[in-house]
Amino acid sequence: MSKAETMRIGNRTVKLSNLDKVFYPATGFTKGDVIDYYDAISPALLPHLKSRPATLKRYPDGVEGNFFYEKRCPPHRPEWVKTFEVMRKRDNQKVPYCILDNRASLLWAANLGNLELHLSLARAPDITKPTSLVFDLDPDPAVGIIGCCRVALWLRDMLDEVGLHSFPKTSGSKGLQMYAPLNTKVSFEDTGSFAHALAKEVEKQHPDQVVSKMAKDLRVGKVLIDWSQNDGHKTTASVYSLRAMKTPSVSTPLEWKEVESALKKDNAESLFFGPKDVLRRVDRKGDIFEPVRKLRQKLPRWDAEE
Numbered sequence: 001m002s003k004a005e006t007m008r009i010g011n012r013t014v015k016l017s018n019l020d021k022v023f024y025p026a027t028g029f030t031k032g033d034v035i036d037y038y039d040a041i042s043p044a045l046l047p048h049l050k051s052r053p054a055t056l057k058r059y060p061d062g063v064e065g066n067f068f069y070e071k072r073c074p075p076h077r078p079e080w081v082k083t084f085e086v087m088r089k090r091d092n093q094k095v096p097y098c099i100l101d102n103r104a105s106l107l108w109a110a111n112l113g114n115l116e117l118h119l120s121l122a123r124a125p126d127i128t129k130p131t132s133l134v135f136d137l138d139p140d141p142a143v144g145i146i147g148c149c150r151v152a153l154w155l156r157d158m159l160d161e162v163g164l165h166s167f168p169k170t171s172g173s174k175g176l177q178m179y180a181p182l183n184t185k186v187s188f189e190d191t192g193s194f195a196h197a198l199a200k201e202v203e204k205q206h207p208d209q210v211v212s213k214m215a216k217d218l219r220v221g222k223v224l225i226d227w228s229q230n231d232g233h234k235t236t237a238s239v240y241s242l243r244a245m246k247t248p249s250v251s252t253p254l255e256w257k258e259v260e261s262a263l264k265k266d267n268a269e270s271l272f273f274g275p276k277d278v279l280r281r282v283d284r285k286g287d288i289f290e291p292v293r294k295l296r297q298k299l300p301r302w303d304a305e306e
Contacts, residue, residue, distance in 0.1 A: 012080050012104040016111050020214035023062035023115070029248045031062075035110045037242065037275040038290035040105050044287040045240040049106070051123040053084050053097030057233045063232070063244040066281035073098035073113070081105045084124035089233045099124065100107060113244045118235035121188075127232065131162070132292060133180040133299065134236055135199070136226040140219050143209075148176040149263040151210055151223045152203050156256065160291050162300045167292050168259055170271055174258070175223070177236065181295040183195075188232045190299055193245045195227035239289045240278065250278045253289035 007014045009040050019032035028052065039046070056070040073083045073096050083096040109117075121130040137148040146275060149281070152168055159166045159180055166180040182191070189244070198210035202225060211222045229236050239249045252273040262270045273281070 002187065004133040007107065009104040012078070014104050014107050014111065016107075021062070023059065023113075023247050024065055024080070024246070025062065026246050027248065031113070033117065033248075033275070034242065035107055036112045037279075038106055038247075039103070040279055040280065041240050041275075042106055044282050045105065045238070046101055046106065047287075047293055048078065048120065048239050048289065049099075049101040049117070050293075051084075051101060051125075052100060052119045052128070053124060054100050054109075054120075054238075055088055055118040056098065056112065056114040056120060057244070058113045059115050059244055060113040062113075063115070063246070067244065069118075070114075071095055071097060078104075078108060080198060081108060084127070086120075086127055094196065096205070108158060115244050117238040119238045120232070120235055121191075122232065123272065128187060130188055130191050130230065130232075131183050133182060133195055134229045135176045135178045135195060135228050136236065137177065138219075138224040138226055139175050140221050141174075142221050145170075145268050146177055146263060146266055147209065147223045149259045149271075151202065151206075151225065152176050152178055152259055153193075153256075153287065154206065154210075155198065155225070158198060164297055164300070165291070165295065166183075167253065168256065168291060169239055169251055169253045169289065170249075170273065171245070172249045172273075173235060173245060176254075176271075177251070179289075179292045181292045181297060183296045183297055183299060186299050188230060190225070191230040192303075195230045196300055199225040199227040239292075240276070248274055250275055252278055252281070253287070255288060 005016055021031045022030050059067045082099040085094040085096050088095050099108050127192050139147045156166050164180045167177050168178050171177050203210045203212045211218050212225050243249045250273050
């Protein structure tokens with residue numbers, strides 16, 4: 001990133017500032033590097049952001065400074081940053097969320113110190129219709145991401161049995177996430193019920209390794225299958241999003257053979273990807289998460305037992 005204070009993108013001008021400010025002190029990765037990464041990954045990333053309300057997670061002083069979530073798109077935004085109003089659950093007020101599905105808007109948000117992109121599972125204007133079924137696998141430190149690999153493969157096999165193809169990605173943080181694309185007319189009630197039932201079934205089959213309840217005292221030595229992400233009022237870290245870890249990491253799509261290999265070899269390091277790693281992967285493999293946007297699958301009926 002040059003030290004220029006503006007970037008011209010088509011007929012839009014993005015104002016940039018403090019490009020030399022270090023955002024990841026452990027590696028010297030700067031705000032300019034953050035903007036560079038999002039610019040370089042934008043051809044693969046932007047289709048996944050299309051029409052999706054985004055919650056910003058801003059780190060104005062980098063990963064070792066304070067951060068805050070911002071659902072309401074900043075009022076000082078340029079006129080070309082699109083928004084979509086979503087009803088807030090606690091008070092039934094409409095909140096305008098940012099839609100960051102063009103290059104200028106994405107880099108504008110990065111310049112605000114927005115390291116992480118957290119997206120709705122639905123697209124505007126059909127904000128009550130999720131496009132995917134999602135599982136967030138959150139491991140106890142004792143089992144780590146390799147424990148997530150084992151659970152992800154169990155989940156994959158169960159989804160395969162009911163005719164749903166699924167696609168894994170790293171969270172970029174501690175665990176793994178799985179998406180079963182639907183891209184059909186379903187509700188969050190449908191996906192939430194199905195995800196809850198499946199999580200409970202995996203827990204029933206593997207009670208010493210899996211938990212489906214949030215209570216922290218139940219999670220020791222296990223992997224939490226967080227099915228509750230299937231909710232219209234929650235967001236999930238986007239594929240290709242940076243994460244605010246000690247060193248810059250990226251939520252990275254995986255092939256199932258990579259999950260299997262990491263488990264077989266007990267190789268957690270093989271599932272960590274920095275910005276340069278991800279850009280090389282996309283150059284080599286393309287966007288392997290593309291089916292999540294396009295594949296149409298019917299959600300089977302599977303109600304959770306009480």
